Amino acid sequence: MKKCEIHWRERPYHKQSSEAFCVNQIPIGAIMPCASIVSAPSYAFPFRSSSAATSSISPTAISLTKRTSNPRIEATSFRKCVVRATVSIEKETPEAERPETFLRGVDEAHSSSSVRARFEKMIREAQDTVCTALEAADGGAHFKEDVWSRPGGGGGISRVLQDGAVWEKAGVNVSVVYGVMPPDAYRAAKGAPTDQKPGPVPFFAAGISSVLHPKNPFAPTLHFNYRYFETDAPKDAPGAPRQWWFGGGTDLTPAYIFEEDVKHFHSVQKRACDKFEPTFYPRFKKWCDDYFYIKHRGERRGLGGIFFDDLNDYDQEMLLSFATECANSVIPAYIPIIEKRKDLPFTEQQKAWQQLRRGRYVEFNLVYDRGTTFGLKTGGRIESILVSLPLTARWEYDHKPEEGSEEWKLLDACINPKEWI
Amino acid sequence: MKKCEIHWRERPYHKQSSEAFCVNQIPIGAIMPCASIVSAPSYAFPFRSSSAATSSISPTAISLTKRTSNPRIEATSFRKCVVRATVSIEKETPEAERPETFLRGVDEAHSSSSVRARFEKMIREAQDTVCTALEAADGGAHFKEDVWSRPGGGGGISRVLQDGAVWEKAGVNVSVVYGVMPPDAYRAAKGAPTDQKPGPVPFFAAGISSVLHPKNPFAPTLHFNYRYFETDAPKDAPGAPRQWWFGGGTDLTPAYIFEEDVKHFHSVQKRACDKFEPTFYPRFKKWCDDYFYIKHRGERRGLGGIFFDDLNDYDQEMLLSFATECANSVIPAYIPIIEKRKDLPFTEQQKAWQQLRRGRYVEFNLVYDRGTTFGLKTGGRIESILVSLPLTARWEYDHKPEEGSEEWKLLDACINPKEWI
Numbered sequence: 034m035k036k037c038e039i040h041w042r043e044r045p046y047h048k049q050s051s052e053a054f055c056v057n058q059i060p061i062g063a064i065m066p067c068a069s070i071v072s073a074p075s076y077a078f079p080f081r082s083s084s085a086a087t088s089s090i091s092p093t094a095i096s097l098t099k100r101t102s103n104p105r106i107e108a109t110s111f112r113k114c115v116v117r118a119t120v121s122i123e124k125e126t127p128e129a130e131r132p133e134t135f136l137r138g139v140d141e142a143h144s145s146s147s148v149r150a151r152f153e154k155m156i157r158e159a160q161d162t163v164c165t166a167l168e169a170a171d172g173g174a175h176f177k178e179d180v181w182s183r184p185g186g187g188g189g190i191s192r193v194l195q196d197g198a199v200w201e202k203a204g205v206n207v208s209v210v211y212g213v214m215p216p217d218a219y220r221a222a223k224g225a226p227t228d229q230k231p232g233p234v235p236f237f238a239a240g241i242s243s244v245l246h247p248k249n250p251f252a253p254t255l256h257f258n259y260r261y262f263e264t265d266a267p268k269d270a271p272g273a274p275r276q277w278w279f280g281g282g283t284d285l286t287p288a289y290i291f292e293e294d295v296k297h298f299h300s301v302q303k304r305a306c307d308k309f310e311p312t313f314y315p316r317f318k319k320w321c322d323d324y325f326y327i328k329h330r331g332e333r334r335g336l337g338g339i340f341f342d343d344l345n346d347y348d349q350e351m352l353l354s355f356a357t358e359c360a361n362s363v364i365p366a367y368i369p370i371i372e373k374r375k376d377l378p379f380t381e382q383q384k385a386w387q388q389l390r391r392g393r394y395v396e397f398n399l400v401y402d403r404g405t406t407f408g409l410k411t412g413g414r415i416e417s418i419l420v421s422l423p424l425t426a427r428w429e430y431d432h433k434p435e436e437g438s439e440e441w442k443l444l445d446a447c448i449n450p451k452e453w454i
Numbered sequence: 455m456k457k458c459e460i461h462w463r464e465r466p467y468h469k470q471s472s473e474a475f476c477v478n479q480i481p482i483g484a485i486m487p488c489a490s491i492v493s494a495p496s497y498a499f500p501f502r503s504s505s506a507a508t509s510s511i512s513p514t515a516i517s518l519t520k521r522t523s524n525p526r527i528e529a530t531s532f533r534k535c536v537v538r539a540t541v542s543i544e545k546e547t548p549e550a551e552r553p554e555t556f557l558r559g560v561d562e563a564h565s566s567s568s569v570r571a572r573f574e575k576m577i578r579e580a581q582d583t584v585c586t587a588l589e590a591a592d593g594g595a596h597f598k599e600d601v602w603s604r605p606g607g608g609g610g611i612s613r614v615l616q617d618g619a620v621w622e623k624a625g626v627n628v629s630v631v632y633g634v635m636p637p638d639a640y641r642a643a644k645g646a647p648t649d650q651k652p653g654p655v656p657f658f659a660a661g662i663s664s665v666l667h668p669k670n671p672f673a674p675t676l677h678f679n680y681r682y683f684e685t686d687a688p689k690d691a692p693g694a695p696r697q698w699w700f701g702g703g704t705d706l707t708p709a710y711i712f713e714e715d716v717k718h719f720h721s722v723q724k725r726a727c728d729k730f731e732p733t734f735y736p737r738f739k740k741w742c743d744d745y746f747y748i749k750h751r752g753e754r755r756g757l758g759g760i761f762f763d764d765l766n767d768y769d770q771e772m773l774l775s776f777a778t779e780c781a782n783s784v785i786p787a788y789i790p791i792i793e794k795r796k797d798l799p800f801t802e803q804q805k806a807w808q809q810l811r812r813g814r815y816v817e818f819n820l821v822y823d824r825g826t827t828f829g830l831k832t833g834g835r836i837e838s839i840l841v842s843l844p845l846t847a848r849w850e851y852d853h854k855p856e857e858g859s860e861e862w863k864l865l866d867a868c869i870n871p872k873e874w875i
Contacts, residue, residue: 193851202851329830329839388846395847396840399820400830409750409821416852418750419817424850425809426816428843430614430623 125181128188132180135188135209135239148277148353149209149237152261155353156207156241157190159259159360163205163243164192166364170371171197176205186211193420199252199375203245204420211237237263240281241360242404244421245367246394250387251374253287253294254335254394255367256421259356278345279352283363284321285370286335286394288387290443292453294370295336299453301366302339302359309355310347317341322450327397332447334397386440388427395426546602549609553601556609556630556660569698569774570630570658573682576774577628577662578611580680580781584626584664585613587785591792592618597626607632614841620673620796624666625841632658658684661702662781663825665842666788667815671808673795674708674715675756675815676788677842680777699766700773704784705742706791707756707815709808711864713874715791716757720874722787723760723780730776731768738762743871748818753868755818807861809848814868816847 136150144150164176174197182188189208194200213233240260247254259281285298299318306313321340325333339359344352398405398421408418434440557571565571585597595618603609610629615621634654661681668675680702706719720739727734742761746754760780765773819826819842829839855861 195851202849204851329836392843395816396820399817400827406821415750419849420851422813422849425846425848427846428623428840429845430616430625430841431837 125183125188128180128182130180131190132182132188135182137186137211148261148349149239149263151353152239152356153207153209155357155360156239156259159241159363160190160192160205160207162361163363164194166368167194167200167203167205167245170368170375171199173198174200176203183210191417191420195424199247199249199371201246201248201424202420202422203243205241205243205245206417206420207239207241209239211235235265237261243363246391246423247371247375249375249377250288250379250383251291251377252371253285253374254391254423255283255285255363257281257283257360257363259360261353261356276345277349278343279356280342280344281356281359282317282321282324282338282340283359283366284325284335284338284340285367286390288390288443289383289439290336290446291370291374294373295453297369298336298338298366301362303454305355305358305362306339308358309351313341313355314339325397327393327401329400330393330396332393332444333450334393334447336446336453337450385427385429386434388425389429389432390443391423391426392428395422398422546604546609549601549603551601552611553603553609556603558607558632569682569770570660570684572774573660573777574630576778576781577660577680580662580784581611581613581626581628583782584784585615587789588615588621588624588626588666591789591796592620594619595621597624604631612838612841616845620668620670620792622667622669622845623841623843624664626662626664626666627838627841628660628662630660632656656686658682664784667812667844668792668796670796670798671709671800671804672712672798673792674706675812675844676704676706676784678702678704678781678784680781682774682777697766698770699764700777701763701765702777702780703738703742703745703759703761704780704787705746705756705759705761706788707811709811709864710804710860711757711867712791712795715794716874718790719757719759719787722783724875726776726779726783727760729779730772734762734776735760746818748814748822750821751814751817753814753865754871755814755868757867757874758871806848806850807855809846810850810853811864812844812847813849816843819843 134150134153136153145154168175171194174194176192176194179191180188181191187208187210189206189210191206192204194203197203213235238260240258242258242260243256245255259279261277261279263275263277265275283302285295287294302318303314306317317339318337320342321337322333324340325335325337327334347355398419399409400406402421405418405421409415434444555571555574557574566575589596592615595615597613597615600612601609602612608629608631610627610631612627613625615624618624634656659681661679663679663681664677666676680700682698682700684696684698686696704723706716708715723739724735727738738760739758741763742758743754745761746756746758748755768776819840820830821827823842826839826842830836855865
């Protein structure tokens with residue numbers, strides 16, 4: 034495996050207030066002991082600028098060092114994350130044009146062989162491909178694009194399609210952010226002995242994140258998110274290893290089960306996994322079922338797919354290829370289902386059931402999703418974070434589908450995850 | 455002031471599992487260092503039985519000892535609450551008929567002069583009065599009633615009206631629960647020295663809780679909740695004081711401002727307060743504005759009203775009368791507004807704006823409301839907890855009302871709370 038070089042540019046970090054780190058830093062006091070905070074939908078991650086008063090710090094939704102293989106975060110462990118909820122803000126700058134790269138400086142941008150450069154290229158191409166395919170399938174609506182940059186480092190491209198012919202709301206965002214963590218934060222994260230004197234710790238994080246909510250109750254919602262992280266050892270603590278990892282997943286949330294659709298979707302995920310490692314699909318399928326669990330309902334929000342996090346125990350090149358394969362599998366996994374279902378006639382009752390399931394989506398994202406909840410708590414750009422919420426949702430008191438009905442079958446599959454292939 | 459006697463029936467508490475307390479206990483490990491967890495909407499509180507598999511432990515949403523005057527709970531302090539998120543369940547028993555009282559045993563039930571007995575009587579009368587008035591104003595729909603009891607002590611009456619002519623969803627619940635806290639929990643709560651050996655700590659909690667969501671976008675949503683708590687010192691720690699306190703409030707959440715409506719609503723609240731103490735209205739009005747704050751939006755969810763918690767620094771009889779006055783003020787504060795607005799014609803855009811504001815209601819309740827979030831985390835009966843959510847809600851990407859528009863005026867008043875009278 035070819036090792037890429039990392040060119041960190043050492044710069045002093047500054048505090049915006051005694052309780053706040055930001056600019057090109059992660060507010061580490063707030064997140065360090067917590068595992069992989071940017072899992073899943075994570076519109077927290079592709080934050081961007083706002084002309085409104087709302088402040089933004091979504092790249093905080095990143096955990097850099099402490100990691101866990103347990104995807105389900107419990108309240109008891111989440112509380113550990115919020116050591117300091119007050120983080121402050123670096124204003125993003127709206128940009129008129131997309132830059133060729135968000136990477137910093139000429140050297141790095143031109144080092145096209147680096148994993149970070151190739152990951153950025155991959156997610157930007159994926160964003161283009163997905164948006165083009167969605168617009169084609171929608172047949173009318175277009176994505177609205179917002180480009181932004183951060184003085185501290187990096188930027189992103191947010192695209193939202195709203196009230197289309199097929200999708201009521203579809204967001205496809207990429208972001209590339211980097212900077213340095215304060216040494217205290219690094220120490221807290223590492224639990225290092227006090228005689229160590231780490232300097233600022235550089236980090237890099239890039240990702241693509243998307244949620245697609247169709248109108249037709251027979252057409253499923255899709256979420257996908259792929260991301261790559263790097264962090265480095267403190268400058269004056271030589272020997273501490275540089276770290277990198279990949280995370281992500283793609284999952285399907287229908288209101289009605291068409292078994293052929295779910296099989297197709299899972300088959301495409303499995304095929305992508307199997308190209309790399311036979312254990313991936315069963316492992317990441319289960320991880321997905323575990324992660325998207327609405328604990329207070331005892332239900333998953335949908336019918337799963339794949340989900341993984343903190344993945345670094347394979348060859349880095351292999352994992353980059355794997356993430357690329359996964360991102361490239363989104364359209365072949367999803368669009369054939371949409372084409373089949375987008376124009377099916379439906380009743381008011383079927384629409385209401387879809388809306389109830391959308392309510393569950395809201396519950397998951399607001400109550401459990403780590404990226405979302407962390408983004409909300411730390412003052413992320415709210416419109417970017419909550420673009421994952423559906424246009425409309427519904428809550429009926431004590432609604433129980435009749436046993437054996439189509440609605441009941443969906444609920445049953447959310448309560449008792451199935452092997453689809 | 456006449457002191458009422460408390461007849462605690464000492465009984466051994468039992469653990470349902472090593473990680474779980476319940477039955478007639480509060481899962482104190484989970485909540486103790488946290489302030490007044492049952493503030494506000496708190497459908498967690500009037501939990502009840504379910505024939506579904508869902509378990510229930512909503513009376514856990516009660517904090518008994520540690521209290522604060524700061525109504526806004528931050529993530530950093532909330533995490534302290536969730537010391538142990540796993541609590542288990544005492545199944546409620548559905549009852550065919552409402553009992554005359556939920557108080558335990560003949561002696562206590564007949565001690566009609568006790569504050570707990572009079573508080574129960576008050577909230578049950580308030581429930582009847584409010585439901586009758588709502589049904590009359592709705593002109594067609596009726597409340598569905600569920601009565602439940604708990605073997606460990608107490609019970610409740612849940613009433614929900616759904617899809618009426620005026621209200622799309624209206625819930626009015628009462629509950630009366632009691633039992634004992636495990637000594638460990640009491641110790642944790644009190645931060646007492648280890649040489650103390652407290653026994654089980656008895657508690658009592660009763661409340662009425664209601665959220666009313668009308669259909670017409672010009673008719674406002676109303677929430678009110680009044681509650682009374684008692685706790686006692688451990689049996690073998692004589693001298694530790696018995697404690698009691700009152701909490702509650704009534705607040706208005708319109709989508710459009712009719713200044714005369716908001717003035718009327720606040721005037722009724724002020725009148726109720728002024729009968730008892732001139733500082734109440736300004737203090738509780740501000741407390742309300744502070745509590746119903748959607749931090750990630752920088753907005754209140756509505757136009758406020760009154761909110762108070764942990765109130766025990768006045769004569770107990772006076773506070774019982776005050777809570778009664780507040781509960782009795784709900785109908786005169788709210789129904790005249792409904793009568794004026796329920797049949798106003800409206801546009802699709804106005805309905806959509808109401809739905810966006812309903813989305814904010816969902817955000818507040820799922821992300822910030824202490825009763826709701828705690829109920830979700832501890833396995834409360836979900837349908838009772840989430841009956842506070844609207845039937846339908848909406849999220850548009852980056853929606854910004856035009857400056858000076860009626861929608862903008864509402865938003866402005868949610869961002870910058872006003873003095874209405």
